[in-house]
Amino acid sequence: MRRFLGVVLIAGAISAITGWVLTAPVSLDKTALAGITPDPERGRAVFFAGGCAACHSAPEASGEDRLLLGGGRGFATDFGTFYAPNISPHPEAGIGQWSVLELANALLYGTSPNGQHYYPAFPYTSYAQMTLEDAVSLHAFLGTLPLVDTPNRPHDVSFPFNIRRTLGGWKLLFNRGGWVVEGELTEQQARGRYLVEGLGHCGECHTARNLLGGVRLGAWLAGAPNPNGKGRIPDITAAGLDWSESDIAEYLKSGFTPEFDTAGGEMTDVIENTSQLTDEDRAAIAAYLKRVPGLP
Amino acid sequence: MKTSAILSAVSLAATLVAGTAFADDSRHAAVKARTAIMGLYANNLGQLGAMAKGEADYNAEAATKAANNLALLVQLDQSTLWPQGSDNGAMDGTRALPDLWQNFPDVMAKGEALGKAVTTMQGAAGTDLASLQAAMGGLGGACSACHKAYRAPEN
The missing domain is CATH 1.10.760 (Cytochrome Bc1 Complex; Chain D, domain 2)
Known part of the structure; x- marks a missing residue:
């Protein structure tokens, strides 16, 4: 019994130390x-x-x-x-x-x-x-x-x-440990991927989360409930959004939808940012979004 | 005496009911009319937008027509189209927030900003495609500013 207790204690200590080490904040090398x-x-x-x-x-x-x-x-x-x-x-x-x-x-x-x-x-x-x-x-x-x-x-x-x-x-x-959308991408799609998956962090709102608040990568950009209550944040994958690439680019520039209504909700803040990008970058975002297959 | 008192009570009630119904009708008519104006904006913006997106060939004359139409729409006196009690809390069929009626000076300022954006588009539309494309952003910003502040989100 005493021996068993000892083993448990040692195992507990090891996992605590391992956990402590694994959960330590990560930093860049000072010369990076x-x-x-x-x-x-x-x-x-x-x-x-x-x-x-x-x-x-x-x-x-x-x-x-x-x-x-x-x-x-x-x-x-x-x-x-x-x-x-x-x-x-x-x-x-x-x-x-x-x-x-x-x-x-x-x-x-x-x-x-x-x-x-x-x-x-x-x-x-x-x-x-x-x-x-x-x-x-x-x-x-x-x-x-x-x-x-x-x-x-x-x-x-x-x-x-x-x-x-x-x-x-x-x-x-x-930690995503890499790109969500992999495989063959054109140079333009790859630029769009950098802007959407990286800097633009579009997936933070447009992808549903699990119970622990992690982004569900299997439903990447396929829409999510609006944390502010009403409505849903839309699916912007190729399967979920039937806008053309030029529709998407224009929307990110002027905020006009294909029906020439305007963006609503939090997206108006996003448009204030995307309106400052170059036409090339907006076109790249659109090209990437068409490369995201979405849910069947 | 008794009969006439009853009669006047009935007629008073009838007038009240009719009055309410009339007010209701007029508010619905106002919402319908202002929604139609939004549709006219969208139609003319759509013609400019199709060129901006490269879906339609650039045509200076057609673009100028659309921009001039927007300028006419901005001039419309809409003061009777936004009666008290025609917000989304008071009736169906509108997404206009009650805040709009609390902030008329700001609404007017946003309207003036739209007027300026339209004037810019009038100058740009007939110049060349690049100018038209550049002027779309200002229009979008002006439309969004009011929608963001005074329109409820969809569904």
Whole structure:
């Protein structure tokens, strides 16, 4: 009996240690970004493709005010309400003191400068696809934006989700580890895949989630219930959306549907970003979406 | 005396009922009319949009016609088409939010922004395809601004 207890204790200790190691936040090697030159103009394009302002600008902000990244918008989920933090270059209230490496760790791994896990309301499982060049350029562009001194509002999350270490397990389960759509892609479709699966993080809303809040990759972009209650976020796969590629590109540019009605709901914020992309990038997004088969 | 009192009570009731029915009819007529105007916008935007998307060949004359129609639509006096009590909480068949009636100055400002976007399109439509394509974004933004603030989502 005593021996059995000993075995159990040792096994428990080993799995606890293993778990602790496995759930540790991941970071880039300190030299990973050496030699990469930032390009603020490229960073601007990444900023809009990534939709940063849609979450980090003040609630209801529009137009130029969307470049004031004081945060404060609330996002209600099954796990609690998350409040977008200040990512303006303000040295105390914002992220003005972050090094480029710290920003890259946040974007690619969801790891904060003090080595904690971020909640996946911050779409790092998508941003994980971001090239290091884009991350470095985004850092440079964010530094050019106005300072905002809005203090961060703490998330309203209850036990056990308020223990950030548990997010290490979540990350192990839901790290995508590569592209969702694989196989032969044209150069244009591949660019679209980078924009949709990576920067644009379209799958965060357009794909249904499981009980643990992980994106169901088997139903990629096939639509989801609207977390804000009414209606559904539409299926945008080739099977689910009968718009032509030029319809999709025009929608992302001007917000007009093929019936010349306008986008609604959260998508109006998305259009404010996609309207800033190049025609080539919007066409690439459309080409990729037609390459996503969807559900039978 | 008694009979006439009853009669006037009945006629008063009849008037009230008829009044309500009339108000109801007029509100439905107003919703129908303003929805029709939206349809006219969509039709003319559709002609410009087809060219912008490359689904129709660019035609300066046709594009200018459509842009001029939009300019006429912006000029319409719609003040009688948005009566109190014609919001989506008060009746079916409309997605107009009650907020619209609380914020008329903002609604008017958004209307003026649409007017400017239409003027830009009037200048662009007959110039060339690239100008037309560039002006679509401004129009979309102006339409969306009002829809986002004052229209309920579908279903």
